[in-house]
Amino acid sequence: MALKNLQLFHMNRGMGYQNKQATPMKAPPTALSALSRSISKSADTLAGTTITGKEIKARKARSTEQPGTNGNLQKGGSSLALPALGKWGEDAESLRSRSRTGSASSRTGSLDRSNQGSSITLNGEEDNINVVVRVRPVNEKERSLQERDMLEFPGKGQIIVNGISLAQKPKLFSYNVVFEPAATQEDVLEYSGIKRLLEMAVEGFSCTAFCYGQTGSGKTHTLTGPPGLVERGASPYSPEHGLVVRSFVYLYQLIRDRPDCNYILKASFLEIYNEKVIDLLNPGSARKPQQVRWSKESRSFYVENLFTVDCEELDDLFAVLEEGMRNRAVGAHAMNAHSSRSHTLLSVRIRRDVGSDRDITCSTHGKMNFVDLAGSEMTKRTKSSGKTLEEANNINRSLMVLGYCIAQLSDGKKKGHIPYRDSKLTKLLADSLSGNGVTLMIACIAPTKSNLNETINTLRYASRAKKIKSKPIVKMDARDALILSLKREVEALQIENQHLRTAVQIHTDYNGDTDSQKSRSTPPPIEANKLYQLPQKELVELVQLHMSENSALRQENTELFVVRDQLLRDHELLSRENERLLKKLEDVNSVCTRSPLIPARAAYSISSSTGVPDIDIWTNHVGSANSTLSGGS
Numbered sequence: 159m160a161l162k163n164l165q166l167f168h169m170n171r172g173m174g175y176q177n178k179q180a181t182p183m184k185a186p187p188t189a190l191s192a193l194s195r196s197i198s199k200s201a202d203t204l205a206g207t208t209i210t211g212k213e214i215k216a217r218k219a220r221s222t223e224q225p226g227t228n229g230n231l232q233k234g235g236s237s238l239a240l241p242a243l244g245k246w247g248e249d250a251e252s253l254r255s256r257s258r259t260g261s262a263s264s265r266t267g268s269l270d271r272s273n274q275g276s277s278i279t280l281n282g283e284e285d286n287i288n289v290v291v292r293v294r295p296v297n298e299k300e301r302s303l304q305e306r307d308m309l310e311f312p313g314k315g316q317i318i319v320n321g322i323s324l325a326q327k328p329k330l331f332s333y334n335v336v337f338e339p340a341a342t343q344e345d346v347l348e349y350s351g352i353k354r355l356l357e358m359a360v361e362g363f364s365c366t367a368f369c370y371g372q373t374g375s376g377k378t379h380t381l382t383g384p385p386g387l388v389e390r391g392a393s394p395y396s397p398e399h400g401l402v403v404r405s406f407v408y409l410y411q412l413i414r415d416r417p418d419c420n421y422i423l424k425a426s427f428l429e430i431y432n433e434k435v436i437d438l439l440n441p442g443s444a445r446k447p448q449q450v451r452w453s454k455e456s457r458s459f460y461v462e463n464l465f466t467v468d469c470e471e472l473d474d475l476f477a478v479l480e481e482g483m484r485n486r487a488v489g490a491h492a493m494n495a496h497s498s499r500s501h502t503l504l505s506v507r508i509r510r511d512v513g514s515d516r517d518i519t520c521s522t523h524g525k526m527n528f529v530d531l532a533g534s535e536m537t538k539r540t541k542s543s544g545k546t547l548e549e550a551n552n553i554n555r556s557l558m559v560l561g562y563c564i565a566q567l568s569d570g571k572k573k574g575h576i577p578y579r580d581s582k583l584t585k586l587l588a589d590s591l592s593g594n595g596v597t598l599m600i601a602c603i604a605p606t607k608s609n610l611n612e613t614i615n616t617l618r619y620a621s622r623a624k625k626i627k628s629k630p631i632v633k634m635d636a637r638d639a640l641i642l643s644l645k646r647e648v649e650a651l652q653i654e655n656q657h658l659r660t661a662v663q664i665h666t667d668y669n670g671d672t673d674s675q676k677s678r679s680t681p682p683p684i685e686a687n688k689l690y691q692l693p694q695k696e697l698v699e700l701v702q703l704h705m706s707e708n709s710a711l712r713q714e715n716t717e718l719f720v721v722r723d724q725l726l727r728d729h730e731l732l733s734r735e736n737e738r739l740l741k742k743l744e745d746v747n748s749v750c751t752r753s754p755l756i757p758a759r760a761a762y763s764i765s766s767s768t769g770v771p772d773i774d775i776w777t778n779h780v781g782s783a784n785s786t787l788s789g790g791s
């Protein structure tokens with residue numbers, strides 16, 4: 159696969175990328191100056207180096223660092239909670255339509271989903287992280303040993319783990335989705351909820367899919383397919399490909415379907431091996447570890463000097479995956495001939511420039527992480543010794559810290575310290591687990607008796623993870639967030655303005671425009687996608703224009719409120735006047751009633767022929783009091 163765009167970048171802290179046109183911004187007054195200060199501050203702190211890389215596949219000798227320019231602007235500054243974006247993954251109906259037979263080996267019984275399973279609804283409410291379970295098929299070795307299958311799948315996202323003896327009670331676990339052994343890689347893409355994660359990453363959310371489970375349970379298989387598939391450069395449409403390649407294809411499909419937005423995709427790939435972070439896109443011959451640091455601005459951990467590859471085309475993402483898979487640490491032990499000896503983290507950052515409404519472009523910064531955790535190992539069973547034993551100990555230690563963090567996060571009552579800092583893995587996953595991101599956990603298990611203890615441990619781990627609450631937010635630049643909020647305010651004021659004008663019937667009664675309306679000028683329209691090409695100066699002017707339009711609208715609305723109040727007062731005066739007149743009329747009437755000459759009450763004329771009153775005929779007796787009788791009361 160050819161890597162079309164080979165610009166390699168150091169990614170420097172959190173959301174920041176290098177930007178060659180770093181122009182310092184002059185600080186205009188008030189809110190703008192605060193924005194400007196934050197942007198210039200970002201520019202200072204982002205000072206770093208830019209690396210130009212050669213084609214990854216051809217890159218034998220690794221790229222060397224070159225002095226670069228200061229970067230700025232794309233520092234993740236503020237965040238904005240978005241309104242509801244819909245339900246997680248598939249709707250229940252489409253899932254229900256996949257009938258199941260209850261047989262673990264049946265193709266049609268390969269998937270099940272709980273009806274009451276949690277779903278992510280992003281309406282500002284908290285929700286649980288999505289946990290699915292994948293059960294791998296019985297392997298050759300287990301078959302030859304005629305190992306017992308310990309699992310049953312009663313449906314509704316449930317798994318029953320049978321006891322070894324009859325005395326042991328079966329254990330029941332429930333999840334969002336359970337993939338039985340016959341489930342295909344395509345099933346995992348379709349029903350795990352990953353598609354929704356990718357859609358959300360495109361919209362600006364930080365999303366993470368991670369595989370957890372004991373060694374040999376199928377984590378790498380689920381993410382990248384059978385051993386060596388990616389490294390061999392298999393066709394992206396091979397049915398054996400795992401979730402990562404399938405997600406790449408889906409991601410580019412999503413992007414193709416939204417030509418109205420501009421996207422920039424960058425990918426990085428690292429591994430945590432023996433508590434050291436190695437850049438899989440630039441490991442160097444010495445596999446020099448990279449530092450994990452804390453960014454005050456983005457309030458998250460980041461890996462310093464990590465290579466980031468611009469991925470204009472699908473092929474570029476494949477090349478990143480291929481390169482990283484070749485460089486990661488793999489070893490053999492008694493339970494897996496191709497065991498991952500490290501945790502890997504493949505990250506795709508998605509910047510989306512949206513020509514939101516009419517004139518202004520805003521950017522969101524989404525992220526899709528794929529995490530293949532090394533498997534927990536019982537070193538006795540894996541027969542580890544020497545280097546493999548050291549690796550296993552490090553793997554188990556970091557997984558234990560992850561377990562503590564998950565336990566702490568899942569306990570809604572405890573609001574104590576979460577020990578993210580205790581391992582590199584939890585530092586880098588903190589963002590995803592802490593609740594601002596959207597997380598999918600795929601717990602991988604083996605069905606056989608020899609794996610029973612590890613299977614139960616994994617299922618308990620997964621059940622705990624299911625309790626973690628999340629409240630995802632969209633990340634935006636401080637500048638974009640300000641422009642967007644100003645734009646929204648202007649629009650709200652315009653609507654209010656229109657409403658007030660209608661309310662006071664301005665088109666008929668209120669002649670002419672308010673002073674502020676005369677002086678107000680609407681900012682010039684700007685084509686979508688052009689905002690980022692604007693020089694800083696024009697950008698500042700644009701923001702200033704919006705702010706002044708905003709304040710003019712406020713003033714105009716205040717004036718309209720005054721006019722409305724005046725009209726209300728007039729209306730009240732008129733009402734009082736009417737009341738006064740009515741009262742007067744009543745007084746006149748009551749005077750008339752008391753007069754013997756003018757009966758004020760209604761009276762009926764007597765029919766001359768029948769001698770009974772003509773119903774419903776009211777006569778005014780003024781002037782005829784002597785000729786008729788006064789009517790009945």
Ligand SMILES: Nc1ncnc2c1ncn2[C@@H]1O[C@H](COP(=O)(O)OP(=O)(O)OP(=O)(O)O)[C@@H](O)[C@H]1O
Pocket residue numbers: 293294295297339371372373374375376377378379380383384385494496497498499531532533534602
């Ligand atoms: N669903 C599956 N269908 C077919 N083969 C599978 C499945 N899951 C796993 N396997 C096979 O089982 C073997 C072990 O799987 P894999 O290497 O993915 O395990 P792992 O959990 O990543 O292990 P480790 O933690 O040691 O890296 C591989 O040969 C893999 O292809």
